[in-house]
Amino acid sequence: MSDNSDGSCIVKHFESYAALDEKDQQLLLSLEEGPREWPKNTPLWQQGDPSDSFYTLSKGWACSFRDLEDGTRQVLDIYVPGDIVGLREFSFRKRITSVVMLSDAELCAFPRTHLDHIFSSSLVLCSVMFMITSRDQAILLERLVNLGRRSARQKLAHFLAEISYRLQRTNTFVENHLSLPLTQSVLADALGLSAVHVSRTFKEFREEGLLKTANAHLELMDIKGLEAVAGFDEFYLESLVSESHL
Amino acid sequence: MSDNSDGSCIVKHFESYAALDEKDQQLLLSLEEGPREWPKNTPLWQQGDPSDSFYTLSKGWACSFRDLEDGTRQVLDIYVPGDIVGLREFSFRKRITSVVMLSDAELCAFPRTHLDHIFSSSLVLCSVMFMITSRDQAILLERLVNLGRRSARQKLAHFLAEISYRLQRTNTFVENHLSLPLTQSVLADALGLSAVHVSRTFKEFREEGLLKTANAHLELMDIKGLEAVAGFDEFYLESLVSESHL
DNA sequence: GGCAAGAGATAACCCAGGTTATGGGGGCCG
DNA sequence: CGGCCCCCATAACCTGGGTTATCTCTTGCC
Numbered sequence A, B: 001m002s003d004n005s006d007g008s009c010i011v012k013h014f015e016s017y018a019a020l021d022e023k024d025q026q027l028l029l030s031l032e033e034g035p036r037e038w039p040k041n042t043p044l045w046q047q048g049d050p051s052d053s054f055y056t057l058s059k060g061w062a063c064s065f066r067d068l069e070d071g072t073r074q075v076l077d078i079y080v081p082g083d084i085v086g087l088r089e090f091s092f093r094k095r096i097t098s099v100v101m102l103s104d105a106e107l108c109a110f111p112r113t114h115l116d117h118i119f120s121s122s123l124v125l126c127s128v129m130f131m132i133t134s135r136d137q138a139i140l141l142e143r144l145v146n147l148g149r150r151s152a153r154q155k156l157a158h159f160l161a162e163i164s165y166r167l168q169r170t171n172t173f174v175e176n177h178l179s180l181p182l183t184q185s186v187l188a189d190a191l192g193l194s195a196v197h198v199s200r201t202f203k204e205f206r207e208e209g210l211l212k213t214a215n216a217h218l219e220l221m222d223i224k225g226l227e228a229v230a231g232f233d234e235f236y237l238e239s240l241v242s243e244s245h246l
Numbered sequence C: 001g002g003c004a005a006g007a008g009a010t011a012a013c014c015c016a017g018g019t020t021a022t023g024g025g026g027g028c029c030g
Numbered sequence D: 001c002g003g004c005c006c007c008c009a010t011a012a013c014c015t016g017g018g019t020t021a022t023c024t025c026t027t028g029c030c
Helices: A009-015 A022-032 A112-121 A123-149 A152-170 A184-191 A193-206 A222-232 B010-015 B021-032 B112-121 B123-147 B152-170 B186-192 B195-207 B223-230
Strands: A035-038 A043-045 A054-059 A062-067 A072-078 A098-101 A103-113 A176-180 A210-213 A219-220 B035-038 B043-045 B053-059 B062-067 B073-079 B098-100 B105-112 B178-180 B211-213 B217-222
Touching: A009 A022, A009 A103, A009 A123, A022 A112, A022 A123, A022 A184, A035 B062, A035 B098, A054 B010, A062 A184, A072 A184, A072 A222, A072 B123, A072 B186, A112 B123, A123 A152, A123 B073, A123 B112, A123 B123, A123 B186, A152 A176, A152 A184, A152 A219, A152 A222, A152 B178, A184 A193, A184 B123, A193 A210, B010 B021, B010 B053, B010 B105, B010 B123, B021 B053, B021 B112, B021 B123, B073 B186, B105 B112, B105 B195, B112 B123, B152 B178, B152 B186, B186 B195, B195 B211
Parallel strands: none
Antiparallel strands: A035 A103, A043 A098, A054 A103, A062 A072, A062 A098, A176 A219, A210 A219, B035 B105, B043 B098, B053 B105, B062 B073, B062 B098, B178 B217, B211 B217
């Protein structure tokens, strides 16, 4: 462990997958650009923009989405502090999704061209990159199951349980209570529901003591309860190969 | 049957992303195991199995899926000849999905441990690996849009249009007519529909001259027509960075 | 060659969730 | 401090697609 204690976004993120030696840390650090502020509702990029970097989200929340011909929109992913944004499409010349801030946020850019350095100079970093994208895919697969085969109650509960779980990984403070900057229409667009039906379902959840709704915020009061409603199983977020297997 | 002129599964697949020099080809070849037969309905692996290799599908069709607690199932992906199967989860110690053959098939195994060689000895191969997983993710994202925000007609038409498109990439014969070994219940499980409703929708499609239904097979008669119904746009399968950008 | 199992067609019925509409409350900006 | 916009709640109504059931047609198998 290095002692630039507060550490860079990306070093911290990578270290949650595997231990990095000093050389790898320096390599990552040297490629990362300093944090910049992005106010709420600012787009980070839009579909069709040139795709030349990815980011780490050091503070705040964001989501990626796609606008459809008929005016609706599909939210594809929610990003929480510590997440890497845009790695998914880094082999595309143009962005295939759009990303917007859900709250005031702070991001560090990481130009794509720098990846050559990583691939050619560190086996560990390269493997961690693959682990990150694998986990990302696993999340997408679970999202497919959620959209394809679960009821509205289960969809919502599962989605919230997953986000809680991901938050606990990088942010220590969580116990059984949590506040999320998610509006009902963002959740609706993420889960293929209407905003009205999200509101209806939240009414039930409120009556069951599972959550509270505040101003464009959501308070989870009983995460275990939500997991139970969803039949949540975290296996798809865990059981990555450990470093020793690389 | 290994006639090296015809080339190995995996070399062919990689070359569709970027040109490989002799050394890279030899490296890939040396790591691939010879083809083996898998009869229809045979599982390739099941959720929870140790995850120690991926495969290339040289002949036949397969699909990955997840069985749910309530007895239903979500099909996550359909694999067509030339596809790589299992790369997605290669960072997991255990399989997070199951895979089964949809027809008699032939696969080449590729043990995971060999990937170290690739990562450490060829920048091009490493980059191609990332391109493959990126495209894989793009397909999943589009599937999310499909499940979240489209009608049954659109879901089916889009899914079939995508498969046609992917088939044309590796298999030359396709024009505007195509035969697929997909049952209605596989499609239903892939798209979050009931088999009954797939049957209903196919009746419409048949009347519109878009397709025919045979014995556990599907004949697409008018691929352009299906693309029109779906509002299909292939951008998410293209526009990968070319080799010169690596 | 007969039988069980899987695949599909079709009909009748029903419900989860979409749609439309209305009203209220909080935050932000001039 | 007033006006506007966004977020949310709730009600009334409607429909796309789920469910169940029955019948047929293949195909594979002893």
